[in-house]
Amino acid sequence: MISFLLNNTEVTFDGDPDTPLLWVVRDNFKLKGSKFGCGAGLCGACTMHLDGAAIKTCVLPVAAVAGKAVTTIEALGTPDAMHPLQTAWVEYNVPQCGYCQSGQIMAAAAMMANVPNPTDDDIDRAMTGNICRCGCYPRIREAILSVAASLAHEAVTGESTS
Amino acid sequence: MVVAVVLPGCSFNGALPIDADSADLIPNAFLQITPDNGVIFYCPADEMGQGIRTGLATLVGEELDYHPARMEVRSAGAHEAYNNPEYFIQLTGGSNAVRAFYEPLRQVGADTRALLLSAAATDLGIPATQLTTEDGHVVAGNRRYPYGDFVATAMDLDMPTETPLKPATDFRYIGQDFTRVDALVKSTGVAQFGIDIDLPGQLSAVVVRSPVPGAQPLSFDDSDVRSQPGVRHIVPISSGIAVVADSYWQANKAAQRLTVEWASNSLSQLDSAQVRADLEDAVAANNGVDAASEGDLDTAFNTAKSTLSATFFAPFLAHAPMEPVNATLRIDGDKAELWTGVQAIGVAQGLVARITGLPLENIRVHNQFLGGGFGRRGTLNHIIEVTEIAMAVEKPVQLLWSRENDLQNGLYRPASLMQLRAGIDDAGRVSAWQARRAGGDLTVETLRNSLPGLMPGMPSGMLDGLATGMDYLFKNWSVDPSSVEGLHETYSFPTYEIAHTSVDHGLPLTFWRSVGHSYTAFAVESMMDELAETAGIDPVSFRLNNLQGKPRMQRVVQRAGELMAAMTLPEGNHLGFAAHSSFFTDVAQIAEVSVNNGAIRVHKVTCVVDCGTAVNPDIVRAQLEGSVMFALTATLFGEIEIQDGAVVQSNFHNYPILRMDEAPAVEVEIIESTAPPTGIGEPGVPPLAPAVANAVYRATGSRLRDLPLRLA
Numbered sequence: 012m013i014s015f016l017l018n019n020t021e022v023t024f025d026g027d028p029d030t031p032l033l034w035v036v037r038d039n040f041k042l043k044g045s046k047f048g049c050g051a052g053l054c055g056a057c058t059m060h061l062d063g064a065a066i067k068t069c070v071l072p073v074a075a076v077a078g079k080a081v082t083t084i085e086a087l088g089t090p091d092a093m094h095p096l097q098t099a100w101v102e103y104n105v106p107q108c109g110y111c112q113s114g115q116i117m118a119a120a121a122m123m124a125n126v127p128n129p130t131d132d133d134i135d136r137a138m139t140g141n142i143c144r145c146g147c148y149p150r151i152r153e154a155i156l157s158v159a160a161s162l163a164h165e166a167v168t169g170e171s172t173s
Numbered sequence: 174m175v176v177a178v179v180l181p182g183c184s185f186n187g188a189l190p191i192d193a194d195s196a197d198l199i200p201n202a203f204l205q206i207t208p209d210n211g212v213i214f215y216c217p218a219d220e221m222g223q224g225i226r227t228g229l230a231t232l233v234g235e236e237l238d239y240h241p242a243r244m245e246v247r248s249a250g251a252h253e254a255y256n257n258p259e260y261f262i263q264l265t266g267g268s269n270a271v272r273a274f275y276e277p278l279r280q281v282g283a284d285t286r287a288l289l290l291s292a293a294a295t296d297l298g299i300p301a302t303q304l305t306t307e308d309g310h311v312v313a314g315n316r317r318y319p320y321g322d323f324v325a326t327a328m329d330l331d332m333p334t335e336t337p338l339k340p341a342t343d344f345r346y347i348g349q350d351f352t353r354v355d356a357l358v359k360s361t362g363v364a365q366f367g368i369d370i371d372l373p374g375q376l377s378a379v380v381v382r383s384p385v386p387g388a389q390p391l392s393f394d395d396s397d398v399r400s401q402p403g404v405r406h407i408v409p410i411s412s413g414i415a416v417v418a419d420s421y422w423q424a425n426k427a428a429q430r431l432t433v434e435w436a437s438n439s440l441s442q443l444d445s446a447q448v449r450a451d452l453e454d455a456v457a458a459n460n461g462v463d464a465a466s467e468g469d470l471d472t473a474f475n476t477a478k479s480t481l482s483a484t485f486f487a488p489f490l491a492h493a494p495m496e497p498v499n500a501t502l503r504i505d506g507d508k509a510e511l512w513t514g515v516q517a518i519g520v521a522q523g524l525v526a527r528i529t530g531l532p533l534e535n536i537r538v539h540n541q542f543l544g545g546g547f548g549r550r551g552t553l554n555h556i557i558e559v560t561e562i563a564m565a566v567e568k569p570v571q572l573l574w575s576r577e578n579d580l581q582n583g584l585y586r587p588a589s590l591m592q593l594r595a596g597i598d599d600a601g602r603v604s605a606w607q608a609r610r611a612g613g614d615l616t617v618e619t620l621r622n623s624l625p626g627l628m629p630g631m632p633s634g635m636l637d638g639l640a641t642g643m644d645y646l647f648k649n650w651s652v653d654p655s656s657v658e659g660l661h662e663t664y665s666f667p668t669y670e671i672a673h674t675s676v677d678h679g680l681p682l683t684f685w686r687s688v689g690h691s692y693t694a695f696a697v698e699s700m701m702d703e704l705a706e707t708a709g710i711d712p713v714s715f716r717l718n719n720l721q722g723k724p725r726m727q728r729v730v731q732r733a734g735e736l737m738a739a740m741t742l743p744e745g746n747h748l749g750f751a752a753h754s755s756f757f758t759d760v761a762q763i764a765e766v767s768v769n770n771g772a773i774r775v776h777k778v779t780c781v782v783d784c785g786t787a788v789n790p791d792i793v794r795a796q797l798e799g800s801v802m803f804a805l806t807a808t809l810f811g812e813i814e815i816q817d818g819a820v821v822q823s824n825f826h827n828y829p830i831l832r833m834d835e836a837p838a839v840e841v842e843i844i845e846s847t848a849p850p851t852g853i854g855e856p857g858v859p860p861l862a863p864a865v866a867n868a869v870y871r872a873t874g875s876r877l878r879d880l881p882l883r884l885a
């Protein structure tokens with residue numbers, strides 16, 4: 012039996028401890044926002060946060076998250092209360108097919124938590140593990156930079172731009 | 174993909190697949206208006222990222238006078254009412270949806286608005302001529318009434334027809350940028366894809382297929398599989414052996430333990446070098462079928478000032494949509510429900526009907542968001558598989574292809590060899606143009622794969638006869654348009670000859686974003702660059718010399734030339750130019766490239782596009798951005814190789830996709846136009862590879878004539 016925090020709720024899983032976290036979250040806890048794209052840690056569609064860090068969960072045995080905190084796209088924000096990155100994603104019309112976007116947003120959110128004012132190189136480094144077959148990269152970059160700019164503005168003026 | 178095939182009576186024409194409250198107004202197959210003034214739009218084209226839900230909602234909303242962003246857009250079910258007006262079946266592809274639905278859907282909006290106005294006139298006792306509308310409201314003087322108020326009365330009125338459409342000058346939504354109708358759900362993890370379907374009691378299936386496409390199992394040993402956790406069934410099906418378990422992960426893990434002895438077939442000895450050699454032989458034999466010609470070619474070559482010939486190659490490619498193909502089927506007595514994301518839902522319905530023997534009206538198809546299409550989701554072998562499995566296990570089943578299945582057992586863009594020869598005259602015009610292409614014919618094959626679903630009632634024997642006849646036609650008499658499209662049409666060459674030789678190795682083929690243009694533009698636009706140099710004319714002027722009678726493309730090339738002339742480049746960066754017409758849209762691209770130690774880096778791509786009316790300019794820009802990335806993957810990395818009849822590439826480590834750190838900046842300029850809209854999902858793909866290759870030449874002096882581009 013493995014216990015962990017899933018989106019701030021204590022959960023337990025008593026199946027095969029080798030089961031990748033992605034499938035435990037999708038199949039057992041019915042949270043479908045995190046996607047399967049390659050099953051080999053190569054595309055980032057399955058990205059979640061583990062204790063705040065972005066991690067590819069299709070190759071992460073659920074046993075490895077025992078006692079840790081897992082956050083999925085569902086808890087980053089909701090349609091009614093979006094994370095600033097999600098607001099920017101909508102504003103910049105980032106998604107095309109949309110399938111990679113949960114992973115993209117989770118990767119970007121983990122980066123922003125550490126580097127709130129990223130450079131292009133920071134973005135390249137943090138986002139390179141996430142494939143977008145539709146090629147939304149320029150808009151992903153723009154959306155991230157817009158959030159960084161409004162955070163910087165807030166830090167200076169104490170006012171929110173949105 | 175522009176093939177109009179009239180197959181009468183092959184779409185479902187029973188009751189509309191709409192579940193509505195009886196208080197709702199359903200004036201036609203596309204709209205549902207609720208008493209609380211909601212509008213539901215049943216979108217007849219499949220959303221795979223191209224923004225079609227937003228685009229088509231805009232067409233209806235424009236004439237209905239209701240903001241498209243406030244509509245609830247749902248995927249239409251399988252029904253002939255939703256047939257693509259050019260294909261006569263439900264098919265999303267060929268970049269035609271906005272173009273083909275441009276009038277029909279505006280008409281639906283206009284007629285529905287007229288219906289609501291006459292209902293309002295009845296209810297308010299004011300003549301309809303004194304009423305107008307504004308964004309979902311009927312306006313009478315200074316009073317506004319929601320459309321929903323008149324739904325009950327409208328139900329008893331006759332639907333107006335042929336209501337006049339607005340002139341373009343009155344457009345409020347067409348031509349405006351606004352948020353995609355699916356942006357919010359796709360930014361919050363809420364959007365539902367086929368893979369997200371989770372029915373009570375659903376089992377998961379994985380199919381073990383032959384590494385060599387089409388080979389049948391001679392025998393298999395599942396003794397080590399049955400004992401694996403979660404495994405419920407092992408089911409031999411027509412394409413391989415299905416392992417069915419409680420979950421995908423269990424099924425996929427157990428499937429690795431299945432040992433199968435596969436028969437060999439005609440593909441078993443094949444490798445990539447052989448494919449290349451066969452294509453070269455076919456072109457050299459010079460006995461292709463005439464696809465198009467004009468003028469006296471021999472004389473034109475004899476009188477040419479100089480001539481040039483070159484041979485270009487493009488490999489097999491996989492689509493690799495981000496969401497691997499999948500389908501979930503529940504057969505319940507004499508009814509079936511299918512959840513999937515495909516580009517041809519009528520075919521999906523027909524396949525389930527054919528295999529189960531159930532009538533079409535008993536089969537509901539719920540098309541979800543498609544996690545990428547690019548042509549891959551137009552061939553529905555996974556629907557055949559899930560139906561065979563669900564019938565065997567008698568439980569709801571979800572079939573999911575792994576990424577390895579996707580790359581190794583899929584369908585491919587055909588490898589193509591193109592030999593071009595051209596002569597130029599004193600004025601710097603192409604006076605003679607000859608192109609020979611050798612490779613597979615994907616339209617014929619895709620059609621053949623779709624026939625069983627298009628004609629669920631036709632016995633298999635007759636279908637086989639039809640398919641054989643079609644094959645014969647295209648191999649010996651006519652040319653599959655997709656095999657040669659784009660080899661000359663962009664320009665106004667006075668004398669040309671296009672010939673084709675079909676070479677079918679048996680690797681499954683289908684449409685791949687921009688289809689034939691994806692390889693022909695590489696050959697043609699690389700050649701045009703070489704010819705311009707031979708003529709001693711800059712690439713833009715040289716192209717303009719060869720665009721008589723093509724005013725749209727002239728303007729696009731001219732504008733791109735102006736932008737290019739104004740560019741200042743950092744030391745070491747070089748520009749390459751290319752232009753290509755496809756799907757009735759004209760695109761020019763300028764690639765800014767540097768080469769360091771043999772590594773090609775694309776910094777920026779500038780696009781000029783004329784796609785007629787840009788229904789949503791921001792989505793037009795997004796499609797060009799995405800097309801650049803999709804094409805750049807193919808240009809720099811894309812290659813499916815064959816060894817002993819099997820595909821070598823298996824996942825993203827050896828079939829790499831462009832990533833953030835490799836993505837160029839993209840700038841898009843849309844030519845202002847009030848002409849009817851033309852395609853936009855695909856036309857941004859073809860010019861990219863030659864634009865990059867032409868820039869690489871300027872950077873290195875090497876003409877790269879094989880895709881993907883590799884410097885020795």
Ligand code: FES
Nearest residue numbers: 048049054055069
């Ligand atoms: S699905 Fe996990 S990295 Fe691709």
Ligand code: FES
Nearest residue numbers: 108109143144145
């Ligand atoms: S939006 Fe389609 S893969 Fe990224």
